Amino acid sequence: SIPAVPGASRPPARGPAIEPSAAPATPKPSPISDTVIFTAPPDREARLESRSPVLANVQPNQATKLAGVDNVLTRLTRSLDQVEARQLAMLSSAEETLESKLRRMRGVITDLGLDMGQLEAAAPKGAMGGPFVPVKLGAESGPFERQLYRINITRAQVEKMNRTLSLVPYRKPVIGEVEFTSGFGVRSDPFLGRPAMHTGLDFRAATGDPVRVTANGKVVNAGWSGGYGRMVEVDHGNGLSTRYGHLSEINVKIGQQVKIGDIIGEVGSTGRSTGPHLHYETRIDGEAVDPQKFLRAGVRLSAG
Known part of the structure; x- marks a missing residue:
C-alpha cells in the first residue's frame, strides 16, 4: 500500500473503465447539413415584399381610361352645344331684324300706292355676273345651316328692296329739323x-x-x-x-x-x-x- 501524503487529494474511487469512444453525458450537436434555412426578420420580410413586382398594378385600368375619355367627350359635346345655342340665338335675332325691315319696306310701298313690280323692274342693278348655280340644302342640313340659308335669302331681298326704294323720294330735301x-x-x-x-x-x-x-x-x-x-x-x-x-x-x-x-x-x-x-x-x-x-x-x- 502507498502511504498517505498529507494535503494530497484523495484519489477518485475506482470504477469501471471508460472506453475512449464512449459518448459524453451532454447531448451531441446536430450533424452539419448542406441545406441552410434562412429566416428573415419580420421588418426585412416586409421590405422584400414591397420590392416584389406586382404585375396587376403595372398596366393601367382600361375601364378607368375609357371613363376618362368619356368625360372629356361629354364636356366637349356640352361646350359645342352651348356655342351652337349662342350662334342660333344670334342668327335668330339677325333674322328677325331683317324680316322686320323687309316688312316695313313692303308696307311703305303699299301705303304710298306704288306698284311694286314697276319699281323693281326700274331699280338699278349692280355690276355683277357669273354662271347660275342654284343653292340647295342637303337632307342632312342641321338647324344652323337652315337658318343661315333663310337669312341669306332675306338679306338678298332687303338689298333688292333698298335698290327699289332708292327711286322713291322719301328723304328730306334740306338738312336739319323739318319746319x-x-x-x-x-x-x-x-x-x-x-x-x-x-x-x-x-x-x-x-x-x-x-x-x-x-x-x-x-x-x-x-x-x-x-x-x-x-x-x-x-x-x-x-x-x-x-x-x-x-x-x-x-x-x-x-x-x-x-x-x-x-x-x-x-x-x-x-x-x-x-x-x-x-x-x-x-x-x-x-x-x-x-x-x-x-x-x-x-x-x-x-x-x-
Whole structure:
C-alpha cells in the first residue's frame, strides 16, 4: 500500500473503465447539413415584399381610361352645344331684324300706292355676273345651316328692296329739323288773299342753304319756271318726280343723272315768293301729292 501524503487529494474511487469512444453525458450537436434555412426578420420580410413586382398594378385600368375619355367627350359635346345655342340665338335675332325691315319696306310701298313690280323692274342693278348655280340644302342640313340659308335669302331681298326704294323720294330735301311755313292743300294765297291750292311743302331755310335731291333720278328741268322762279325737276322713273322751287342758284343741268343727297341748288326767294324758303313737291304721274306722305314713310323706314 502507498502511504498517505498529507494535503494530497484523495484519489477518485475506482470504477469501471471508460472506453475512449464512449459518448459524453451532454447531448451531441446536430450533424452539419448542406441545406441552410434562412429566416428573415419580420421588418426585412416586409421590405422584400414591397420590392416584389406586382404585375396587376403595372398596366393601367382600361375601364378607368375609357371613363376618362368619356368625360372629356361629354364636356366637349356640352361646350359645342352651348356655342351652337349662342350662334342660333344670334342668327335668330339677325333674322328677325331683317324680316322686320323687309316688312316695313313692303308696307311703305303699299301705303304710298306704288306698284311694286314697276319699281323693281326700274331699280338699278349692280355690276355683277357669273354662271347660275342654284343653292340647295342637303337632307342632312342641321338647324344652323337652315337658318343661315333663310337669312341669306332675306338679306338678298332687303338689298333688292333698298335698290327699289332708292327711286322713291322719301328723304328730306334740306338738312336739319323739318319746319314747314306752309303745308300741302288749300290755303289763302299770300299775294291775292284768295283760296288756292298749294301743291307742295314750304321748308323754312336761309338763302344759300344747300338743297338735296331726295331720290335717284335724272334732271328734266333746270331753269326759270314762272311762279317757281328758279326750279329743278327730277324724274325718278315709274311716274315719280320731285320739284325744287324758288332757288337762288341751280347746280345741275338737264339730262344729268343725280343720286340721293346730291346738291342740286341753293335756297332762295325767286319767283312768286315772299321770302327765302324751299318749295318742294312730289308728283305721281304728273299729279301733285302731299310730300308729307313720303316723309312719314322715311321716318317709318328709319325706325328700325
